[in-house]
Amino acid sequence: MKKHKVIFQPSGRRGEVEEGKTLLEAAQSLGVDIEALCGNKKVCGKCKVRIEEGYFEKDNIDSGMSHLSPLTEDEKKHIKPEDGPGMRLACSAGVYGDLKVFVPERSRAGKQVVRKAAKELIIALDPAVKKYNVVLQPPSLHDMTTGDYERVLKFLEDDYGLKELKFDYLVLKDLQTVLRKGEWRVTVTVWMDREIIKVEPGFEEACYGLAVDVGTTTCVGYLTDLSTGKVVNTESMMNPQVPYGEDVMSRITYAMTNPDGLDTMQKAIITGLNEIIERVVSEIKKDGPHPGHAIDDLTIVFNTAMHHILLGFDPVYIGRSPFIPAVQNSLNIKARDIGLKINPSAYIHVLPIEAGFVGADNVGVLIAEEPYNQNEMMLVIDIGTNGELLLGNWNKVCSTSCATGPAFEGAQIKFGMRAAPGAIEVVQIDPDTKEPRYKVIGKTDWHSHLEKINAKGICGSGIIEVVAEMFKAGIIDKSGKFVMDLQTPRVRKGSDGKPEYVLAWAEETSIGTDITVTQGDVRALQLAKGALYAGAKLMMKRLGITEIDRVVLAGAFGSHISREASLTLGMFPDCHIDKVYAVGNAAGDGARMALLNRGKRIEASERARWVEFIEIATDPAFEKEFMQAMHIPHMKDRFPNLKELLAKSGSRVEIKG
Amino acid sequence: MKKHKVIFQPSGRRGEVEEGKTLLEAAQSLGVDIEALCGNKKVCGKCKVRIEEGYFEKDNIDSGMSHLSPLTEDEKKHIKPEDGPGMRLACSAGVYGDLKVFVPERSRAGKQVVRKAAKELIIALDPAVKKYNVVLQPPSLHDMTTGDYERVLKFLEDDYGLKELKFDYLVLKDLQTVLRKGEWRVTVTVWMDREIIKVEPGFEEACYGLAVDVGTTTCVGYLTDLSTGKVVNTESMMNPQVPYGEDVMSRITYAMTNPDGLDTMQKAIITGLNEIIERVVSEIKKDGPHPGHAIDDLTIVFNTAMHHILLGFDPVYIGRSPFIPAVQNSLNIKARDIGLKINPSAYIHVLPIEAGFVGADNVGVLIAEEPYNQNEMMLVIDIGTNGELLLGNWNKVCSTSCATGPAFEGAQIKFGMRAAPGAIEVVQIDPDTKEPRYKVIGKTDWHSHLEKINAKGICGSGIIEVVAEMFKAGIIDKSGKFVMDLQTPRVRKGSDGKPEYVLAWAEETSIGTDITVTQGDVRALQLAKGALYAGAKLMMKRLGITEIDRVVLAGAFGSHISREASLTLGMFPDCHIDKVYAVGNAAGDGARMALLNRGKRIEASERARWVEFIEIATDPAFEKEFMQAMHIPHMKDRFPNLKELLAKSGSRVEIKG
Secondary structure, three states, rough: OEEHHHHHHOOOEEEEEEEEHHHHHHHHHOOOOOOOOOOOOOOOOOOEEEEEEEOOOHHHHOOOOOEEOOHHHHHHOOOOHHHHEEEOOOOOOEEOEEEEEOOOOHHHHHOOOOOOOOOOOOOOOOOEEEEEEEOOOOHHHOOOOHHHHHHHHHHHHHHOOOOEEEOOHHHHOOOOHHHHHOOOOEEEEEEOOOOOEEEOOOOOOOOOOEEEEEEEEEEEEEEEEEEOOEEEEEEEEEOHHHHHHHOOHHHHHHHHOOOOHHHHHHHHHHHHHHHHHHHHHHHHOOOOOHHHHHHEEEEEEEEEHHHHHHHHOHHHHOOOOOOOOOOOEEEEEEEEHHOOOOOOEEEEEEOOOOOOOOHEEEHHHHHHHHHHOOOOOOEEEOOOEEEEEEEEEEEEEEEEEEEOOOHHOOOOOOOOOOOOOOEEEEEOOOOOOOOOOEOOOOOOOHHHOOOOOOOEOHHHHHHHHHHHHHHHHOOOOOOOOOOOOOOOOOEOOOOOOOOEEEEHHHHEEEEOEEEEEEEEHHHHHHHHHHHHHHHHHHHHEEEEEEEOOEEEEEEOOOOOEEEHHHHOOOOOOOHHHHHEEEEOHHHHHHHHHHHEEHHHHHHHHHHHHHHHOOOOOOOOHHHHHHHHHHOOOOHHHOOOHHHHHHHHOOOOOEOOO | OOEEEEEEEEEOOOEEEEEEEEHHHHHOOOOOEEEEOOOOOOOOOOOEEEEOOOOHHHHHOOOOOOOOOOOOOOHHHHHHHHOOEEEEEOOOOOEOOOOEEEHHHHHHHOOOOOOOOOOOOOOOOOEEEEEEEEEEEOOOOHOOOOOHHHHHHHHHHHHHHHOEEEEOOEEEEEEEHHHOOOHOOEEEEEEEEEEEEEEEEOOOOOOEEEEEEEOOOOHHHHHHHHOOOEEEEEEEEEOOOOOOOOOHHHHHHHHHHHEEEEHHHHHHHHHHHHHHHHHHHHHHHOOOOOOOHHHEEEEEEOOOOHHHHHHOOOHHHHHOOOOOOOOOOOOEEHHHHHOOOOOOOOEEEEOOOOOOOOOHHHHHHHHOOOOOOOOOEEEEEEEEEOEEEEEEEOOOOEEEEOOHHHHHHHHOOOOEEEOOOEEEEEEEEEEOOOOEEEOOOOOOOOOOOOOOOOEOEEEEHHHHHHHHHHHHHEEEOOOOOOOOOOOOOOOEEOOOEEEEEEEOHHHOOOOOOOOEEEEEHHHHHHHHHHHHHHHHHHHHHHHOOOOOOEEEEEOOOOOEHHHHHHHHOOOOHHHHHHHHEEEEEEHHHHHHHHHHHHHHHHHHHHHHOEEOOOOOOOOHHHHHHHHHHHOOHHHHHOOOOOOHHHHHHHEEEOOOO
16 A cells, blocks of 8 residues: 655644545544544535645656645535635545645644533442452362362352352453463452453452443543542544434435445444544553453443444334334343444443434433422423433423434534634623624633634534524524624625624634624524424423423533523523523433443333323424424513523523532 | 366366365365365375376376476375375375366265264253244334334233343344334244344244264264254264364363464364354255354253363363363353354353363263163263263262273274275174174175175274174284284284284275284274273272173264174173163263253253262272273173073164163
8 A cells, every 4th residue: 555644734743644545534543633524524614724735855846746636526615715725625635645734723623622521420339340359269189170160150159149140251261361360369340240241360449331422413432430430531522424414314314225324334333432432441541452341331322313323223114104113122232242342241231212213312311310300390401413302290201302403513503613622602792882702612711801812613502692692682683584784894794695793803713714603504593493492392282281390401512501592592491590400411421320320220211111202293283383483582571580690690501410 | 266177086076176275175175075084184194096187188288287286295105106106195285287086985985974873862842942923013103112122022921921031132133124024923033031032034933953062083963953853964074173183182282382272273163063054954944145044052062172172261271280171060152152153143052061071072971861860870981082981870970081092983993984885894703714704884784795895994883893803713812912823814914014804805895905903903992992991990999889780882883882892892891781782972962952951951050060070090090900901801701691692682782762
């Protein structure tokens, strides 16, 4: 395989790259972060890079050979004259010679702020996997009819009361060697008091589990010390299935229309999770041939489509009536059967699903938030690429799902970006002057107090906040339309002739161009919030209630959202602002709880059956509700005393617990 | 890959063979049987073939290029001038051009008479694996919250009382498709009332299991219809580990001295068993990508070394003091974990072992012969490459193992061969004239009544018979030495200067040379029988008994052995000839019983622990017993009324049961 030297600037990272690889692949292999929001789908145009030199050596100067593959149609669409010369899309340009490449600030991904960061959970420690120290007498000719296997079992029964344990076959294969290496002192890892899934020489204390949340767009893994319950490390990544479809339905379609579609997507997510595993264990184990084998348990939550695709079940039947899932029960699957590179003898615990559209992720939310242990009527909104809703109390809980699209995650937004340094996340707009002030991630002060702001884009919670502020400042009306002829240069027509609001001028940014909120951005947000609102309203009707006592916002950015903005926009039915809580990644919390306490696994199975699934997409009333819910209500109409409330509670919600 | 045309005569089979393959591989791939007693170890010299033509086309005649690899040192050792021109060892000569090859009769393996043929067993049918018909209502929008998995489980519980079943992950992956292909009528295969290991569309009746007996030298598989208990097909082959060592200890040594030794031997036996699986299912299933998947259960017996190597446990610890096995309990291992190509979701049931030297094969004999259900003091001799002994009754049963070597199987005997057509198996020698008469396998008459005899060699039971007859006729004395100066041309000095007895003249054979019994053959047999006899004697001493009520001969050729000859030679301590039974492959019977009745699996586990293992090899008395036991006693001294007894019972033993 021919290789070429590639240098990335300004980081200076360099290395040899196989011919034909894209610049994005080259960057990833060399540890250079380039924004690829669309997941290599060649549609977002956010991975622009500038080719500085196409050669290193004098000899090559006059050869006239291009060191890159020809410009593609995708690139022609995205690269504008104003981008300047030498610009290419990193996802599309292939390496065919030595190169020096400059990654503009705008295209740099930066280290993503993990919005799915783990909060502390208060739960009794009773993990499915436990370690036991075993000390044996070296065998002699007096007990030569007792095998190694039987000696270990006898000790575990005599000293720990563990009866009728099985050995996993792979553990058994190594047992003799490990016993002798440990000089008859070993540590035995037991799963569910039933099966020995590891034997290590000597006495080992540390025992690790991984709680995994596979979202349609983002995957995250929480490495947990099962002896303390603490999260030791968190790693996340974009779901590698994104290139095969941005949402659930398009991935199901991909599986239906491509002969190897299911297999391809399954391999992609397994490979992705193995990368998370490899990265997450770097915190605890840096050497050895299989560092991932330090993980002895894994719990996983996901929506039903991600569940089916990851487990290799054909998702076609959940994509069409009567929407029957392959399985709803929780599953325990050997890690090696599914190709996850943790301890191959360990089990993956898959949380149960509720129905075709309400998955194990929602069960995770359910056992984390426990609406069934409340008197108050509680609405739990899990905001991801899909919105999933739980409504109820101890008496009854209903669930449903509604398609919000990825706008809340910053996708489909012109200057949308992941929650990374430079992303605008807090915004206020002066109703008189229409001048904004904003904060970017990584800096605590308002932008007006900063010398160098280096804004780069707007993250999901920033989008919600800026649109709410635009409405309150009269820049858009309740239908979401721009009000023109406002005496401000910030409201103008964009290059596409449609109105836009300039949130940050080019000189305040690190990307050299104005950061704007467009009419299209506002529409995308209205569609998303309308779907949520309509879903909640219909559930209330079904339950025959008119009031909600408490709203819990869960999801990737649920912990960063402004309560005021979400109420202003009408993301959910009215609720007293004091009773709106953000809980962060509750689905992930559920996975973590199931990892730490096996009683939670039983609770999950029982409650998943107990919750009543309500189908709202086919409800004739849905469209009407949805059309109404697209409008933006003004919260002042509903909360006359909002200012006092905010003064008392602060406008930003903190993570509870 | 370059290929060449090869024709084998006289069968006329022909085909294309990859360059570099040996003639033996070529023959095997074209279905031509060539004797390869040493298992391709290049030591037996029995695979001689004559190259008839090294070319097919005129153009090649004058090229002078050889169509074969050069003569090897092994070949030079084995090929004698009297073999005539063009002779090569098929195991050593590589194909490098078109060839016509003649396989002399002597080198033809013929279809082996499976000495491990299955006898009928009388046992209640209660297999571990059972099939159930399931009929579901097609799902509708009214029950969309119930998954396919849960529907199947509910039916099995409601209609068959099967509770808390698990699905194997691989079965679950295909469940949705199979249910729809079968239009909601499927057949579910359940293992041990615990786990679903197969779902097939429509209603399937047939359910198959395979009982496997892996001997040091021979492997055999009995394909069994689990709904009738009948053996449908039997396939056997030489253990493909033979090239790595002819006996147990040399294979353990191979594993110790070669870094990949264990892995190599494990792969060899797994590959061999997969070949047996492929051949054995040809009787029931000829098409489809995985015909072996028709097998849903597999039981296996073997000695402890074969057990460890096949399961990938390091055999080194059972080869040295204190001889501790990795595991003694029975094991259930997923077929896919071990690479056996039956239903990958099925389990392999490994019968328990007794001790380092008494393996699962002996447990098979134990549960087949049930000495623990007898009042009589019973000696069970399982004769294979090792001899394993059980002695006892309801009160107590002891076991031991003694190294007999492979002489009983026809190996290490000059004209020894497997039990195939042409093998001499019955012999009588006139004490006055020293003239023999004999029968060959495949023909019912004595040789003297046949026009064309075509004797080819002597099989294991034939060797025992001829040596016993030689003793009775005064050709050898009680120490095993040849008596010379007998007025017969049949006793002569061989080409090595040592005495030999001509059993068949060249013209009676199909191999064109006299078939003789040499001094070395007699010695090999004496060593083997001496080990057995001494072992049994020492066990009797330990048990404090002086008489045995009943002798059961088990093993590959146990069903063909002459009771008179075995008593004449003194293969085991005295017992009334009416009380000597041959039971055939009792180890295989045990495997078959465990396949047909799961109660037998529990019995095996309990009895394997209950039997007392006695170590005799290290007993100081062993050597003395062994030296004495090498001598040949004359049975007339012990059974004065033998002739009447024989007249009453017939001299050949029939398979009981």
